Amino acid sequence: MSEITTDIVVLGGGMVGMALAYQLSERDSDLTITVIDKEPEIGRHSSGRNSGVLHAGIYYPPGTLKAKVCVQGARRLRAWCENEGLPLLACGKVIAPQTSELDGQLELLLERGRANGAEVRLINHQEFKQRVPDGRTASGRALWSPGTCVVKPKLVMQRLEQRLRERGVSFALGATVCGVSPDKRQLNLKHSGESSTLSYGHLFNATGLQADRIAKVFGLGHDCTLLPFKGLYWQLDPRAPFNFTTNLYPVPDLNVPFLGVHVTPSPDGSISLGPTAIPALGRENYRGFDGIEPLMALEFLGDLASQWWRNAGGFRQYAREQALHGLKPLFLKAAQALVPGLRSDHLIPSQKVGIRAQLYDRRSGTLVQDFRLEHGPASTHVLNAISPAFTASFALADLIIKESSLASH
Ligand SMILES: Cc1cc2nc3c(=O)[nH]c(=O)nc-3n(C[C@H](O)[C@H](O)[C@H](O)COP(=O)(O)OP(=O)(O)OC[C@H]3O[C@@H](n4cnc5c(N)ncnc54)[C@H](O)[C@@H]3O)c2cc1C
Incomplete structure (x- = not known):
C-alpha cells in the first residue's frame, strides 16, 4: 500500500474538474494537483457528450451563479480554443418562438441577456429568414445572439488534459475511490491494481452525475x-x-x-x-x-x-x-x-x-435551476453542474476557488 500526498485533489476529470485544475495551476505553479477519475479516459460523461454550444448567457436570471459566470466563461473558453487552434464554428444563434403565445418571452430573454452582459437583439421576419431560411418563427420575430459558437467538446477536453499534464498536474484515470475520511483528509484509492492512501490539503468534488453521492459522504446535500x-x-x-x-x-x-x-x-x-x-x-x-x-x-x-x-x-x-x-x-x-x-x-x-x-x-419538490456549491471539511462540492457548466467552466472554476478559500479561512 503506497502513500501519496497532494495539495489539491480534484475528484472528477470532466470539464469542471479540469477547469479547476487549470485555474489552480495558473495561480500557483508550485501546487501539487491530482485529478482522479473513475473512467480510463476523460470525456466519458456529460463533458464529452453535449451539444458543444458555448452559450452567450441569455437565459439565466441576473444574480444567479449561471448569470455571473456564463458570459465571461464563454468568452474565455472561446479565446482559449482559438488560441489552441481547435475547431470552432462562430455561427451565432437564433431563438424563435414555436407558438405566438411565447412571443412575449423574447422580451424577457432580451432583458436577461442584456443584464448579464450578453450581446443579443430582436430581429424581424425578414432577417430571421435570411439567417435561417428553413426555420419558422410563430410570431414573425426572434432573438439573434451573434456571439454563440460551437466547439467539439471531446477535442477541447483532450487538449486541456494535455496542457494540464505539461504543467505537471497528475492524473489517476480508471481509479476507484474505495474510502473517504473527510476528517483525516484522506482517500483510499485502487488504481492499476494497486491500493494507495492519498492525503490532500483540499478536495474539489466535481463528479457530475455522482456529485451528490460524494457530497453525502462529507455530510452535505442530504436535502437533495x-x-x-x-x-x-x-x-x-x-x-x-x-x-x-x-x-x-x-x-x-x-x-x-x-x-x-x-x-x-x-x-x-x-x-x-x-x-x-x-x-x-x-x-x-x-x-x-x-x-x-x-x-x-x-x-x-x-x-x-x-x-x-x-x-x-x-x-x-x-x-x-x-x-x-x-x-x-x-x-x-x-x-x-x-x-x-x-x-x-x-x-x-x-x-x-x-x-x-x-x-x-426534495424539500421544495423542484428541479434546482442554478449551480450549487457546498462547502465541507477541507472540501468544496459542485452540485448541479448542468448546462452551461461546460461553457462557463473557466469562470466557474474561478468562482469555486474564490468561494472555497473564503469558506476554509
Ligand atoms: C445532452 C446534454 C447537452 C448539453 N449541452 C451543453 C452545451 O451545449 N453547452 C454547455 O455549456 N453545456 C451543455 N451541457 C452541460 C455540460 O455538458 C455539463 O454542464 C458539463 O459537462 C458538466 O461537467 P462536469 O465536469 O461537472 O461533469 P462530467 O463531464 O460528467 O464529469 C464528471 C466526471 O467525474 C467522474 N466521476 C464520477 N464519479 C466519480 C468517482 N466516484 N470517482 C472518480 N471520478 C468520478 C466521471 O467519470 C466524469 O468524468 C449539456 C449536457 C447534456 C447532458
Missing part, C-alpha cells in the same frame, strides 16, 4: 438528490434539403432547466437535432438496459409523480411537452415547430447521448 434526464440526438441526413448555418433554438419553458430540441451545426459540417430531456433509469443509463439502477429508477418515478401532483414549476407542462421525446414521432413534432419541412426520413439516429446531472430539491 440527482435525477438523470437523458438527452438523445438525431443527425440531419446530409441529403436533406436544408441549409443551417446557425443554431436554431426554441423559446424554452423557463420553469424547467432544459432548453428544448434545437438545431446545431458542428464545426465538422454535420447538423444535429436534440437533445431530448427524458427521464433515464440510471445515472449512466446511456443505452437500453446498460447502467439501469432499479432502486434509483423507482425513487425517480416517485419523485416524478410527486412533481406531477404538486405541479411545482409547471412540471405538468414539461411532462406533456418533453418527457416522451424519446419516441421519434413526438421528437419530430417538436423539431417541426422550428423546421416545418422536416420529415422523419431526414433524421438519422445519432451515437451521441448525454445525461444531465440534474439536482432535485
Whole structure:
C-alpha cells in the first residue's frame, strides 16, 4: 500500500474538474494537483457528450451563479480554443418562438441577456429568414445572439488534459475511490491494481452525475438528490434539403432547466437535432438496459409523480411537452415547430447521448435551476453542474476557488 500526498485533489476529470485544475495551476505553479477519475479516459460523461454550444448567457436570471459566470466563461473558453487552434464554428444563434403565445418571452430573454452582459437583439421576419431560411418563427420575430459558437467538446477536453499534464498536474484515470475520511483528509484509492492512501490539503468534488453521492459522504446535500434526464440526438441526413448555418433554438419553458430540441451545426459540417430531456433509469443509463439502477429508477418515478401532483414549476407542462421525446414521432413534432419541412426520413439516429446531472430539491419538490456549491471539511462540492457548466467552466472554476478559500479561512 503506497502513500501519496497532494495539495489539491480534484475528484472528477470532466470539464469542471479540469477547469479547476487549470485555474489552480495558473495561480500557483508550485501546487501539487491530482485529478482522479473513475473512467480510463476523460470525456466519458456529460463533458464529452453535449451539444458543444458555448452559450452567450441569455437565459439565466441576473444574480444567479449561471448569470455571473456564463458570459465571461464563454468568452474565455472561446479565446482559449482559438488560441489552441481547435475547431470552432462562430455561427451565432437564433431563438424563435414555436407558438405566438411565447412571443412575449423574447422580451424577457432580451432583458436577461442584456443584464448579464450578453450581446443579443430582436430581429424581424425578414432577417430571421435570411439567417435561417428553413426555420419558422410563430410570431414573425426572434432573438439573434451573434456571439454563440460551437466547439467539439471531446477535442477541447483532450487538449486541456494535455496542457494540464505539461504543467505537471497528475492524473489517476480508471481509479476507484474505495474510502473517504473527510476528517483525516484522506482517500483510499485502487488504481492499476494497486491500493494507495492519498492525503490532500483540499478536495474539489466535481463528479457530475455522482456529485451528490460524494457530497453525502462529507455530510452535505442530504436535502437533495440527482435525477438523470437523458438527452438523445438525431443527425440531419446530409441529403436533406436544408441549409443551417446557425443554431436554431426554441423559446424554452423557463420553469424547467432544459432548453428544448434545437438545431446545431458542428464545426465538422454535420447538423444535429436534440437533445431530448427524458427521464433515464440510471445515472449512466446511456443505452437500453446498460447502467439501469432499479432502486434509483423507482425513487425517480416517485419523485416524478410527486412533481406531477404538486405541479411545482409547471412540471405538468414539461411532462406533456418533453418527457416522451424519446419516441421519434413526438421528437419530430417538436423539431417541426422550428423546421416545418422536416420529415422523419431526414433524421438519422445519432451515437451521441448525454445525461444531465440534474439536482432535485426534495424539500421544495423542484428541479434546482442554478449551480450549487457546498462547502465541507477541507472540501468544496459542485452540485448541479448542468448546462452551461461546460461553457462557463473557466469562470466557474474561478468562482469555486474564490468561494472555497473564503469558506476554509
Ligand atoms: C445532452 C446534454 C447537452 C448539453 N449541452 C451543453 C452545451 O451545449 N453547452 C454547455 O455549456 N453545456 C451543455 N451541457 C452541460 C455540460 O455538458 C455539463 O454542464 C458539463 O459537462 C458538466 O461537467 P462536469 O465536469 O461537472 O461533469 P462530467 O463531464 O460528467 O464529469 C464528471 C466526471 O467525474 C467522474 N466521476 C464520477 N464519479 C466519480 C468517482 N466516484 N470517482 C472518480 N471520478 C468520478 C466521471 O467519470 C466524469 O468524468 C449539456 C449536457 C447534456 C447532458
